[in-house]
Amino acid sequence: MTSKNETLFARAQQTIPGGVNSPVRAFRAVGGTPRFFARGEGPYVWDADGKRYIDYVGSWGPLVLGHAHPEVVKAVTDRAKDGLSFGAPTEIEIEMAELLVKAVPGMELVRLVSSGTEATMTALRLARGFTGRPKIIKFEGCYHGHADSLLVKAGSGALTLGNPSSAGVPPEIAGHTVVLSFNDAQQLADTFAAIGSEIAGVIVEPIAGNMNYVPATPEFLRTMRELCTKHGAVLVFDEVMTGFRVGREGAQGLYGIRPDLTTLGKVIGGGMPVGAFGGRRDVMEKIAPLGPVYQAGTLSGNPVAVAAGLATLKRVLAPGFFDALGAKTKRLCDSLVAAARAKGVPFSAASAGGMFGVFFRETPPASYAQVMESDKDAFNRFFHAALTKGLYFAPSAFEAGFVSAAHGDAELDATARAAQEIFATW
Numbered sequence: 081m082t083s084k085n086e087t088l089f090a091r092a093q094q095t096i097p098g099g100v101n102s103p104v105r106a107f108r109a110v111g112g113t114p115r116f117f118a119r120g121e122g123p124y125v126w127d128a129d130g131k132r133y134i135d136y137v138g139s140w141g142p143l144v145l146g147h148a149h150p151e152v153v154k155a156v157t158d159r160a161k162d163g164l165s166f167g168a169p170t171e172i173e174i175e176m177a178e179l180l181v182k183a184v185p186g187m188e189l190v191r192l193v194s195s196g197t198e199a200t201m202t203a204l205r206l207a208r209g210f211t212g213r214p215k216i217i218k219f220e221g222c223y224h225g226h227a228d229s230l231l232v233k234a235g236s237g238a239l240t241l242g243n244p245s246s247a248g249v250p251p252e253i254a255g256h257t258v259v260l261s262f263n264d265a266q267q268l269a270d271t272f273a274a275i276g277s278e279i280a281g282v283i284v285e286p287i288a289g290n291m292n293y294v295p296a297t298p299e300f301l302r303t304m305r306e307l308c309t310k311h312g313a314v315l316v317f318d319e320v321m322t323g324f325r326v327g328r329e330g331a332q333g334l335y336g337i338r339p340d341l342t343t344l345g346k347v348i349g350g351g352m353p354v355g356a357f358g359g360r361r362d363v364m365e366k367i368a369p370l371g372p373v374y375q376a377g378t379l380s381g382n383p384v385a386v387a388a389g390l391a392t393l394k395r396v397l398a399p400g401f402f403d404a405l406g407a408k409t410k411r412l413c414d415s416l417v418a419a420a421r422a423k424g425v426p427f428s429a430a431s432a433g434g435m436f437g438v439f440f441r442e443t444p445p446a447s448y449a450q451v452m453e454s455d456k457d458a459f460n461r462f463f464h465a466a467l468t469k470g471l472y473f474a475p476s477a478f479e480a481g482f483v484s485a486a487h488g489d490a491e492l493d494a495t496a497r498a499a500q501e502i503f504a505t506w
């Protein structure tokens with residue numbers, strides 16, 4: 081009997097490239113038919129066939145409270161009754177800006193946009209506008225959205241599909257993007273020594289979630305901070321994924337390192353389109369209408385989307401939220417590792433807050449090269465076995481996973497049991 085997912089996928093491909101509106105959803109790396117979700121509630125999603133899954137993707141990070149949280153849904157419906165968008169300032173945007181400035185270390189001014197890509201694209205334009213320099217440094221395997229300058233040896237879907245450097249980006253643009261090795265402090269120092277006067281900014285995922293899950297070493301980030309300060313380059317922490325996901329002050333709070341600019345997305349929209357960039361006042365005052373660096377957006381700071389984000393953040397910033405979330409994620413990881421190792425399968429995991437990575441290798445990777453040593457075929461086999469057992473992990477060996485506050489004992493125990501069954505017949 082043909083699954084409704086298959087029917088919908090065939091139909092979608094008639095009008096949408098690859099049948100999806102974002103490539104990593106297409107199951108290209110893992111094979112098989114993408115699941116078309118009909119609804120989500122708490123830790124669960126249901127596909128077009130009515131099959132239920134425990135969701136460990138959470139829309140790639142935003143749903144830190146779980147699906148359809150009553151307070152978030154109410155905030156959206158209440159706000160929508162007063163109008164969806166004005167293209168004019170609203171008070172709720174000030175509420176969000178005040179919350180972010182208070183919560184994120186070093187954020188003196190912040191601008192809301194509608195996606196993480198807009199946030200990172202603008203942060204780098206700001207770095208170039210503030211310094212008058214052309215070059216940016218990014219790191220292989222890190223993904224910062226799909227702006228031209230950043231689709232050079234990128235992670236996430238670009239890596240998943242095997243084309244980390246996108247077609248369509250002219251050499252004149254890609255040439256100003258210097259791609260270095262993640263966690264290689266010496267190479268970074270050597271690069272600054274050679275071309276420091278040309279470097280406008282450095283952008284990094286402090287915990288890389290787009291080549292699976294690879295935390296920066298403290299030495300790497302400390303070196304980065306010192307070099308940017310010494311050479312007058314703008315340090316951008318891309319916390320679109322880690323912001324309000326790994327801790328109440330994001331990854332920069334865990335490391336105790338203050339960037340010049342921070343980009344945010346995902347959780348701050350609670351499932352609706354919100355991104356943000358912000359940081360040092362002297363840098364942010366270069367953005368229009370105050371300064372010469374232009375940026376704009378019809379739906380920037382959209383009040384309905386911001387209402388969803390505020391309802392989410394109010395829960396996230398409550399005392400003890402991340403202690404509880406981090407314990408759940410660690411328990412998930414420990415149960416997966418225990419199930420695999422009991423059967424002699426090389427498997428490891430790592431996590432922070434509600435974000436985790438699983439790897440078919442003995443130890444968690446500390447670099448892009450080590451990520452690439454992981455057994456992708458084993459991951460794909462695990463992914464499909466888990467799907468059959470009603471567990472939905474990211475359909476790529478190069479993506480992080482996510483646990484929400486809605487995941488409870490029942491879901492974590494069910495996942496542990498399913499993992500034992502999967503590895504029992506490995």
Ligand code: KE4
Pocket residue numbers: 102103104105140195196197198200223224225226236237285289290318319320321345346355479
């Ligand atoms: P968006 O434009 O997708 O809102 O954000 C881009 C972005 C920027 N920075 C980081 C660290 C990110 O992880 C992302 C987007 N993440 C991917 C998942 N790894 C989004 C999922 C997708 O592309 O469909």
